[in-house]
Amino acid sequence: MRFISSLVSIVALLASTCSVGAVVGPGVVTGDTSVHDPSMCKVGSTYYLFSTAPGIEIRTSTDRTKWTLAGRVFPNGASWTDTYTGTSNGNLWAPDCYHDGSKFWLYYAASSFGSQKSAIFLATSTSGSPGSWTNNGLVISSAAGAAYNAIDPAITVDGSTHYLSWGSFWGGIYFSNHVNATSGLLTSTSSSNIAARPNNGGALEANTLFKNGNYWYLFTSWDKCCSGTSSTYNIRVGRSSSISGPFVDSSGTALTSGGGTLVLQTHDGIYGPGGQDVYLDSDGPILVYHYYTSSGNWLGINRLNFTSGWPVVA
Numbered sequence: 001m002r003f004i005s006s007l008v009s010i011v012a013l014l015a016s017t018c019s020v021g022a023v024v025g026p027g028v029v030t031g032d033t034s035v036h037d038p039s040m041c042k043v044g045s046t047y048y049l050f051s052t053a054p055g056i057e058i059r060t061s062t063d064r065t066k067w068t069l070a071g072r073v074f075p076n077g078a079s080w081t082d083t084y085t086g087t088s089n090g091n092l093w094a095p096d097c098y099h100d101g102s103k104f105w106l107y108y109a110a111s112s113f114g115s116q117k118s119a120i121f122l123a124t125s126t127s128g129s130p131g132s133w134t135n136n137g138l139v140i141s142s143a144a145g146a147a148y149n150a151i152d153p154a155i156t157v158d159g160s161t162h163y164l165s166w167g168s169f170w171g172g173i174y175f176s177n178h179v180n181a182t183s184g185l186l187t188s189t190s191s192s193n194i195a196a197r198p199n200n201g202g203a204l205e206a207n208t209l210f211k212n213g214n215y216w217y218l219f220t221s222w223d224k225c226c227s228g229t230s231s232t233y234n235i236r237v238g239r240s241s242s243i244s245g246p247f248v249d250s251s252g253t254a255l256t257s258g259g260g261t262l263v264l265q266t267h268d269g270i271y272g273p274g275g276q277d278v279y280l281d282s283d284g285p286i287l288v289y290h291y292y293t294s295s296g297n298w299l300g301i302n303r304l305n306f307t308s309g310w311p312v313v314a
């Protein structure tokens with residue numbers, strides 16, 4: 001009986017594990033795919049991928065599978081960011097791209113680990129080529145004591161209105177509807193808190209807003225990035241009928257109270273998936289992220305299925 005009851009509990013455990021899902025491996029990508037915090041744009045039939053690096057790395061692909069490193073947004077460094085990175089030509093973090101049909105808008109952050117002295121900047125380019133980018137300047141910054149940390153920008157465009165959201169740790173994710181759609185800069189620094197983890201040291205960042213059907217979905221990365229196979233990043237989501245929230249997870253918990261439904265976590269030798277972007281391609285929504293294996297950090301690309309009302313990795 002003891003044997004049977006433990007067998008029953010193992011079967012029950014397997015069933016509950018399976019119903020959670022989130023055990024789909026990254027789709028196949030080839031070429032140069034060692035990235036952090038990727039963001040995807042598409043112009044004609046060419047995919048562009050921007051990712052964390054000194055000067056920001058640019059990769060291109062014509063099939064979303066095979067990627068080639070094209071070069072850097074700022075091949076000669078970005079001296080205006082040095083005061084925030086605390087070094088010369090330091091890593092520029094978590095770029096987020098938007099292409100409006102004629103030019104790229106690329107928001108990116110400059111900071112250092114554990115510091116609230118951070119800033120988000122904007123660069124634009126018509127070709128997207130290495131070295132073709134204009135520095136459009138500072139968008140928003142933060143200093144010790146601010147409610148937020150000005151990193152991990154996400155630009156979201158709905159019709160002719162542009163929105164900017166950002167943040168990590170401290171107060172969590174902040175949202176602004178004061179984006180000047182012509183300049184890409186903010187007309188006011190006022191913003192609202194749309195997600196936070198008050199009981200978990202605030203460990204969330206890398207937000208992405210994405211519309212599907214009647215809902216806006218807010219994706220974030222929880223826990224610890226950038227630590228090789230010790231990375232515990234996991235991708236979470238909530239939704240709202242309004243882009244400005246309030247967002248709730250699938251059990252109704254507010255994202256501002258630590259809510260977040262699991263989308264993807266460590267599994268099968270894939271560690272710490274996160275730093276994600278969601279891009280609407282011709283075959284549907286695409287989740288773009290990084291993850292670690294014992295040999296490094298890699299690009300993950302999967303389709304997302306929203307049929308149930310909540311995104312499932314396919």
Ligand SMILES: *[C@@H]1O[C@H](CO)[C@@H](O)[C@H](O)[C@H]1NC(C)=O
Nearest residue numbers: 180181182183184185186187
């Ligand atoms: C928006 O930006 C444009 C271009 O820089 C500028 O001409 C315009 O005055 C700005 N509008 C506001 C409300 O700041």
Ligand SMILES: *[C@@H]1O[C@H](CO)[C@@H](O)[C@H](O)[C@H]1NC(C)=O
Nearest residue numbers: 284304305306307308312314
């Ligand atoms: C999406 O998931 C649903 C189940 O919720 C399934 O019936 C459907 O075939 C899936 N769509 C794709 C394109 O995989």
